[in-house]
Amino acid sequence: MTRDFEVVGKPKKKLDGKAIVRGKPVYTPDYDVPNALTVKLLRSPHPNAMIKTIDFQSALTIQGVVCVLTHEDIDRVPYSRAGQGYPEPSPYDSYLLDNKVRYVGDPVAIVAATSEKIARQALKSIKVEYEVLDPILDMEKSMAEGAPRIHDEADCSGVFDSSRNIAAHFEMEIGETEKALDRCDFVVSKTYHVDTQLHAALEPHNAVTYLDPSGRLIVISSTQVPFHCRRILARILKKPMSEIRVIKPRIGGGFGGKQSIIVEPYAALVTLKTGQPARINYTREEVSMATNIRHEMKYDIRVGATKDGRIRAIWMKGLSNTGAYGEHCLTTFMVSGSKTLPLYNKVDAVRFEGDVVYTNLPPAGAYRGYGAPQGLFALDCAIDELALEMNIDPLKLKEMNSIREGETSPIFKIMGEGREGVPQIMNSCKLQECIDLGKKVIGWDKKRGKRLENGTRVRGVGCALAMQGSGIPKIDMGAATIKMNEDGSFNLLVGATDIGTGSDTILAQIAAEVLTVPLEKIIVYSSDTDITPFDVGAYASSTTYVSGNAVKMACEDVKTQILSLASSYLEREKGDLELVDGVVSCSDGLSITLEELATKHTYTFNQRQIAATASYVGEESPPPFMATFAEVEVDMDTGKIDLINLVSYADCGVALNPIQAMGQLEGASMQGIGWALYEDVIYAKNGRMLTNDFFTYKIPSRMDYGKLTCGLVESYEPTGPFGAKSIGEIGIDTPIPAIANAIFDATGIRLRQAPFKSEKMLFEILSLEV
Amino acid sequence: MKISLVINGKDHEIDIDPGQYLLEVLRDLGYKSVRRSCNSASCGSCTVLLNGAPVLSCSTFAVSVDGQSIETVEGLSEGDRLHPIQEAILEEGGAQCGYCIPGIVLTGEALIRENPEPSDEDIRLALNGNLCRCTGYEPQNRAIKKAAELLRSDRDD
Numbered sequence: 001m002t003r004d005f006e007v008v009g010k011p012k013k014k015l016d017g018k019a020i021v022r023g024k025p026v027y028t029p030d031y032d033v034p035n036a037l038t039v040k041l042l043r044s045p046h047p048n049a050m051i052k053t054i055d056f057q058s059a060l061t062i063q064g065v066v067c068v069l070t071h072e073d074i075d076r077v078p079y080s081r082a083g084q085g086y087p088e089p090s091p092y093d094s095y096l097l098d099n100k101v102r103y104v105g106d107p108v109a110i111v112a113a114t115s116e117k118i119a120r121q122a123l124k125s126i127k128v129e130y131e132v133l134d135p136i137l138d139m140e141k142s143m144a145e146g147a148p149r150i151h152d153e154a155d156c157s158g159v160f161d162s163s164r165n166i167a168a169h170f171e172m173e174i175g176e177t178e179k180a181l182d183r184c185d186f187v188v189s190k191t192y193h194v195d196t197q198l199h200a201a202l203e204p205h206n207a208v209t210y211l212d213p214s215g216r217l218i219v220i221s222s223t224q225v226p227f228h229c230r231r232i233l234a235r236i237l238k239k240p241m242s243e244i245r246v247i248k249p250r251i252g253g254g255f256g257g258k259q260s261i262i263v264e265p266y267a268a269l270v271t272l273k274t275g276q277p278a279r280i281n282y283t284r285e286e287v288s289m290a291t292n293i294r295h296e297m298k299y300d301i302r303v304g305a306t307k308d309g310r311i312r313a314i315w316m317k318g319l320s321n322t323g324a325y326g327e328h329c330l331t332t333f334m335v336s337g338s339k340t341l342p343l344y345n346k347v348d349a350v351r352f353e354g355d356v357v358y359t360n361l362p363p364a365g366a367y368r369g370y371g372a373p374q375g376l377f378a379l380d381c382a383i384d385e386l387a388l389e390m391n392i393d394p395l396k397l398k399e400m401n402s403i404r405e406g407e408t409s410p411i412f413k414i415m416g417e418g419r420e421g422v423p424q425i426m427n428s429c430k431l432q433e434c435i436d437l438g439k440k441v442i443g444w445d446k447k448r449g450k451r452l453e454n455g456t457r458v459r460g461v462g463c464a465l466a467m468q469g470s471g472i473p474k475i476d477m478g479a480a481t482i483k484m485n486e487d488g489s490f491n492l493l494v495g496a497t498d499i500g501t502g503s504d505t506i507l508a509q510i511a512a513e514v515l516t517v518p519l520e521k522i523i524v525y526s527s528d529t530d531i532t533p534f535d536v537g538a539y540a541s542s543t544t545y546v547s548g549n550a551v552k553m554a555c556e557d558v559k560t561q562i563l564s565l566a567s568s569y570l571e572r573e574k575g576d577l578e579l580v581d582g583v584v585s586c587s588d589g590l591s592i593t594l595e596e597l598a599t600k601h602t603y604t605f606n607q608r609q610i611a612a613t614a615s616y617v618g619e620e621s622p623p624p625f626m627a628t629f630a631e632v633e634v635d636m637d638t639g640k641i642d643l644i645n646l647v648s649y650a651d652c653g654v655a656l657n658p659i660q661a662m663g664q665l666e667g668a669s670m671q672g673i674g675w676a677l678y679e680d681v682i683y684a685k686n687g688r689m690l691t692n693d694f695f696t697y698k699i700p701s702r703m704d705y706g707k708l709t710c711g712l713v714e715s716y717e718p719t720g721p722f723g724a725k726s727i728g729e730i731g732i733d734t735p736i737p738a739i740a741n742a743i744f745d746a747t748g749i750r751l752r753q754a755p756f757k758s759e760k761m762l763f764e765i766l767s768l769e770v
Numbered sequence: 771m772k773i774s775l776v777i778n779g780k781d782h783e784i785d786i787d788p789g790q791y792l793l794e795v796l797r798d799l800g801y802k803s804v805r806r807s808c809n810s811a812s813c814g815s816c817t818v819l820l821n822g823a824p825v826l827s828c829s830t831f832a833v834s835v836d837g838q839s840i841e842t843v844e845g846l847s848e849g850d851r852l853h854p855i856q857e858a859i860l861e862e863g864g865a866q867c868g869y870c871i872p873g874i875v876l877t878g879e880a881l882i883r884e885n886p887e888p889s890d891e892d893i894r895l896a897l898n899g900n901l902c903r904c905t906g907y908e909p910q911n912r913a914i915k916k917a918a919e920l921l922r923s924d925r926d927d
Contacts (some may be wrong), residue, residue, distance in 0.1 A: 020867075022803070025869075202870050204807065250867070621797075663909065695812050708908050
């Protein structure tokens with residue numbers, strides 16, 4: 001194990017940085033494809049209805065309308081939009097177009113026209129007759145006797161119990177939880193509820209499709225999962241996968257919102273039907289209400305401890321709202337337990353169970369954190385409440401009972417994603433160091449329980465601990481190809497999907513480190529299903545760990561090839577050679593640069609292409625860990641909640657690029673702050689999302705927080721590339737519980753339904769006064 | 771109808787529909803740095819400088835700026851050399867997906883031209899309308915401050 005790295009661990013600027021700060025045409029909408037038709041979708045105004053007739057004759061008479069497609073024009077293929085490994089652990093309950101609509105915004109017809117204006121006109125001219133059905137707009141009512149059945153079609157599959165609108169169900173128990181709770185001296189039993197959240201990536205979902213000269217379908221798309229996109233398109237369009245190429249250019253943000261296959265099939269279908277290029281650009285309204293949102297979840301939780309301060313039993317019973325379709329339904333629910341419960345690994349018994357139900361609301365899907373933040377809100381706050389009952393510092397209770405290096409939890413084996421997980425021991429865990437740093441920076445001992453007042457305003461502090469994972473072990477594969485060019489530079493081809501995270505740069509750093517060359521010598525090309533090797537894509541905090549290990553292995557292979565060739569060229573034993581700073585040298589002083597060697601092997605000596613491909617599937621999923629502290633100020637006259645400071649320290653192993661790692665932590669924290677305090681999805685009485693723009697759906701801006709203080713605590717993860725673990729998601733797990741705990745510390749009011757908007761706070765304060 | 775625009779110092783005579791917004795006109799001319807996101811004047815991604823002041827091109831009628839001067843991010847850097855704000859954004863990690871960056875660079879540039887020594891509060895206030903969903907704002911705020919310092923020391927030299 002060497003810790004003296006040349007390229008990894010350094011704050012390198014993003015390789016794509018120059019292009020993006022200069023506003024170069026790098027995103028999908030910037031790719032001008034001549035004569036591309038504009039594709040628009042007619043959407044349902046009803047949350048639950050059968051389509052009786054669709055009359056689009058007058059649309060066809062409008063000059064410039066090229067085609068209108070309805071469910072009658074296309075093959076009915078059940079599928080899941082979830083961009084997950086195959087077979088997907090999500091139900092096949094979606095149809096490109098169906099004769100039934102299941103939420104306000106569900107597509108009814110596809111229009112293709114020569115301009116946006118004409119396409120809009122055509123949409124207006126289509127007349128649809130619906131048989132309106134009773135909707136389910138409250139997840140608590142989904143399983144009720146006599147509730148309308150949302151998926152009554154005969155051809156859906158993988159639904160847990162469609163007669164009761166249950167998309168997925170999971171339960172597990174270790175030990176005897178009921179009995180363990182009975183033996184506890186202190187038990188809290190509470191209910192926590194987290195509302196949904198919108199991804200709000202700034203680049204709307206969009207794609208452009210065309211046929212290449214040989215008739216293959218080319219799809220340029222803003223996707224996190226190009227290979228899953230190709231596979232799912234092949235299924236829906238009934239085309240061989242070999243006739244489809246998916247290209248991902250730069251992506252204007254994803255956060256899980258582009259981990260489902262949403263826009264691509266509509267444009268592809270138009271291209272296949274008309275032979276013409278087609279472009280689909282979702283409006284902000286469509287992105288908000290007709291892509292994916294986060295799963296709303298509610299947990300009944302019981303946590304028990306004995307007088308000695310040990311947490312003995314945890315029981316979580318959940319209900320999750322998957323909306324109209326079930327992409328990611330089971331896996332997000334499982335992750336809400338599997339990425340939270342192992343934190344408190346010293347229990348005698350633990351039970352986790354619940355249902356994911358359909359409603360006639362927009363479909364939920366993948367979203368950064370993937371269920372973990374919802375589970376953690378219940379778990380962390382319940383422990384906070386337990387500490388109050390026990391009259392001890394909540395941080396102390398969390399510290400005493402949380403997982404440490406060298407320890408494990410049986411949950412790792414029992415709960416994976418959609419199936420069993422893998423057992424693992426924490427090789428790297430600097431949670432205590434994260435706690436110690438955060439505690440000091442926030443001033444925990446000085447501030448907690450003090451309720452410092454300033455006029456009508458009162459301050460409080462709260463804490464939360466979190467963990468996540470690094471990829472989906474034994475399921476998700478990433479591969480990399482590296483080839484040497486004649487000038488000693490290298491092409492690194494990866495299926496891994498940089499959606500703004502900087503993964504292209506980090507993977508290039510890994511390659512440069514192994515090959516001992518400057519970063520500039522690595523030319524990265526990523527995410528093109530024709531050219532790069534397979535990778536599942538950007539999700540599950542996997543890229544640095546899974547794809548990074550693949551890059552490291554491929555580069556080590558190439559390094560071995562280089563040393564072998566140098567050995568025959570220099571006529572020296574391979575064992576006497578070493579590659580340092582791009583030069584192969586022998587202990588006797590003889591040496592050759594990579595550039596010279598590559599030129600020889602290309603043109604004159606033992607000619608061959610030096611290249612290697614490697615694949616990696618994780619054997620484990622080492623968790624990053626984090627401690628977060630929030631300080632809030634609540635105005636007891638108005639209810640206004642101000643976030644004074646949010647402090648998060650995370651252990652992500654060795655940060656291969658500290659600037660980019662910090663960016664993930666800070667950015668996820670801010671999304672968590674938004675979800676905790678400002679972001680609130682509101683529906684009309686018919687289930688139509690009212691908050692479908694940035695005026696009504698308030699994401700945090702620069703004036704909406706006091707301080708954001710993030711830091712990294714280094715550990716060394718032996719299974720990670722150069723000691724790395726993940727950092728992409730964990731930051732979003734803690735703001736909700738940390739802020740809830742801080743609000744309680746300030747006011748004595750315990751908020752158990754997130755988000756915590758100031759007006760809600762005011763009502764709580766007023767109800768106390770009555 | 772015909773209008774004329776001076777874009778990054780270059781004269782353009784353009785045929786437009788009377789109802790067209792500046793965003794669409796600029797993108798059609800090839801100024802792709804002007805990004806469409808909310809399309810309703812609420813995110814700042816489409817910011818351009820109109821006679822030196824930041825405006826939202828998604829909600830500015832092209833015809834209303836006939837004969838006036840527009841700056842986009844394409845005009846800010848020469849050759850391979852980045853503008854100090856762009857350079858600082860990369861150094862501080864202020865660009866992740868990068869979709870919001872042209873708007874942020876231009877708004878920051880307008881701020882520094884008017885106020886060469888902006889405080890943290892000045893920066894937050896001036897850029898409050900430029901949403902970013904990736905970074906958590908801190909690195910961008912630091913970058914604007916750093917670029918302002920650099921530009922001041924360049925001027926003092």
